[in-house]
Amino acid sequence: MYSHCLSGGWILGNLIDGTQAEYVRIPHADGSLHHLPPGLDEETCVMLSDIFPTGLECGVLNGEVKPGDTVAIVGAGPIGLAVLLTAQVYSPAAIFVVDLDEKRLAVAKRFGATELINSSSVDAASRVMALTHGVGVDVAIEAVGLPATFEICQAIVAAGGHIANVGVHGTPVKLHLDRLWDRNVSITTRLVDTASTAMLLKMVEAGKLNPTSLVTHRFAMSDMLQAYDTFSRASAEGALKVIVTGPQ
């Protein structure tokens, strides 16, 4: 469990400065870096440093997505989309994506969602239950970090199913143990371990995954402020992931 290593864990950008610099010194580099496979472009690898392992580990692996499963992803921001892309590696039968934003839902459609649910216009939980004939989903993945979206997950998880929390929450939520105590469900949380990076690299090399599909904008390091500005208005700009390229 690298994420909670007593002398390691989440250091960069948390306990010390992050990596937006020309050169960085990486703690525990001997055990934490991967060789770039020859021919793999750097943008792809940037996507494998955090967002793809997060989607895969916290969402897909913790949710135990299996072939034939019905999956709901609540939240179609970059992290929800990373869940969507990595979930397909396990061949679920259906992936419902829930969001308030039509533009994001359109991206989700392009990335393989089998059903889009705009929760600004329909009751998402009712819609998922109708689509699953009252059974609910095998895996509900929370990719927002709000009480309302966690509520949706609890309302739609099938008996024997999994709620995999990916979102960063700022407040407690209500857990309906009075309804869930006998439903054989699991609820999981996780800070990404990046234990799946080697597997992701192999999938990318084999062409099974295209992480750069999340990159919408690119800036030179000298335009860093503009990059942040764009990312801060992600919705208006249609921004998913923003690459800052180093000096050549």
Added chain:
Amino acid sequence: MYSHCLSGGWILGNLIDGTQAEYVRIPHADGSLHHLPPGLDEETCVMLSDIFPTGLECGVLNGEVKPGDTVAIVGAGPIGLAVLLTAQVYSPAAIFVVDLDEKRLAVAKRFGATELINSSSVDAASRVMALTHGVGVDVAIEAVGLPATFEICQAIVAAGGHIANVGVHGTPVKLHLDRLWDRNVSITTRLVDTASTAMLLKMVEAGKLNPTSLVTHRFAMSDMLQAYDTFSRASAEGALKVIVTGPQ
């Protein structure tokens, strides 16, 4: 997942009458009954019909108790004690038992608890955290069904740990996702499947488990009302499990 079988599941005492009768007809008997091993007494087998599989499946197996683990069981009623007895099968390093009742704690001690915590006199969570040097427990098992005891479990689960809910809850509880989102924990619920009955039978036959240690009272069927009366004052009577014997 027998507990949620669409044509089976929890039928006896739930959808139809239970088994407190001279003769009963068991639905799906072909696939749901076990042969009594020769020489095994009936009281032992009664304990394997519900309470021991519940403790083992909902508590120990869902909590993924491993050799060397630190385990806390919150609640020392019959079900908490069944968790305590079955957890030891996996050789955890320590089992803390939390309850308000000194008599129940004394029974827990006799049944193998390594540390007793009376939550009427000390803050249970603080005590567990002190005992674990601030790390918390690998497995916290909720065996009461109240918001307060579920709170304790959330306060003491270590990073990477498991909260296995066994208690029947009547109200929602507060889930501290703001503290737990990055702690790599799992929270599980379960209606017993009795999928572990065959394994329990083998353990009992081999003398690795003595389920009748939970039986404190015995009544003839003609004294059924007295049996219920005793069980309704379980604490005062020191009652754990009450056996009603059939007519000879």
Added chain:
Amino acid sequence: MYSHCLSGGWILGNLIDGTQAEYVRIPHADGSLHHLPPGLDEETCVMLSDIFPTGLECGVLNGEVKPGDTVAIVGAGPIGLAVLLTAQVYSPAAIFVVDLDEKRLAVAKRFGATELINSSSVDAASRVMALTHGVGVDVAIEAVGLPATFEICQAIVAAGGHIANVGVHGTPVKLHLDRLWDRNVSITTRLVDTASTAMLLKMVEAGKLNPTSLVTHRFAMSDMLQAYDTFSRASAEGALKVIVTGPQ
């Protein structure tokens, strides 16, 4: 483990007559039959009765095929091809298929093999080791049932890898424990349990798997002898699976 159920297991066509009849009585039908999903054609379902669960369970699941894995399938007959089709559900990085017959290899190519190895013209083991830079494959699946093909599997399995035996063997084989004792490998055998039928049905319904791609010939029940004749000359006829349709 349905395959070794003491009162069930492999009955049809083994302990009693099989199902090539207008009507059949199925032992343990209550617990062993699946409802045909509306709209699913019968040919598809015939493929799910034996060959697809066999490929998936004995080959892919026992071999623990994971995303990014390198897989070798030794033997491209119908069962090897069923392994090939079901393995892709888990997104391995590469699937090498080994056979002596160019026609079968051509089918394997069409079904998703990433590399074809004709063992009549090249040394299959050497070729696989060269393709994997001396590492070997994560999963080697034996789908023939001969000492020579089991030898290939032993020669190409990587440290930590799996040999999943699917073939029906008529003689003992040589196991190179002097080379494999310290290689952290598993070797598995299995009679199909058809425990995966429900999952396969969901995948087929979702369009993730097309089992009828294995069907090459169709005969009326009145032409049964011709059907057997064709199947007995499978290689010359290019026959994979032969469907016998019932009387209308």
Added chain:
Amino acid sequence: MYSHCLSGGWILGNLIDGTQAEYVRIPHADGSLHHLPPGLDEETCVMLSDIFPTGLECGVLNGEVKPGDTVAIVGAGPIGLAVLLTAQVYSPAAIFVVDLDEKRLAVAKRFGATELINSSSVDAASRVMALTHGVGVDVAIEAVGLPATFEICQAIVAAGGHIANVGVHGTPVKLHLDRLWDRNVSITTRLVDTASTAMLLKMVEAGKLNPTSLVTHRFAMSDMLQAYDTFSRASAEGALKVIVTGPQ
């Protein structure tokens, strides 16, 4: 899989000199050493460096020993005894130990074997099959490294069971795939990873395991030759593990 780490693995006493010296330099020490828990004696820890993780990982964990299982350990040398001691952590119902040497069998009895089988006087396989009413054992652990003992394991493994190879083999063995192809068994090999050392330390600290029970002789480093001499006549001397103490 530390045992096959490309820049690590089995180095000491294999690729470079071992640790029979006053001071040693350990490659990859940052990631491969454990702190001695205060109060734990050094002899105990020596037992955790190789023989106990080997017994636990290659034998017990690879064999997937579960509560209620029937286990056979073929070979009662030090490594077979380490398997015997660590298997009990998972509460199997019965452990049969097979050996040619009465003295070793007597030690096995003292260490918890439930049945002793002297294969110099009885046919071990027939005896195990009789004891299991023709079913065979859930787990057969090969702890010798010879074709004859591997034969016993194949003859006694139950359908669905596991053969965990621990012995170091110098020649190939015969694998009866003609009998085992449909028996749903696994056969595993493993070079110890010492991935279980932290768990073993916790069990030892909790008093769940007493590794020094394997230590029969102690020598000062200045008597090293005598130590080797004693160990070379292990059977006559009743030697299991021999401790060489460093200079004080």
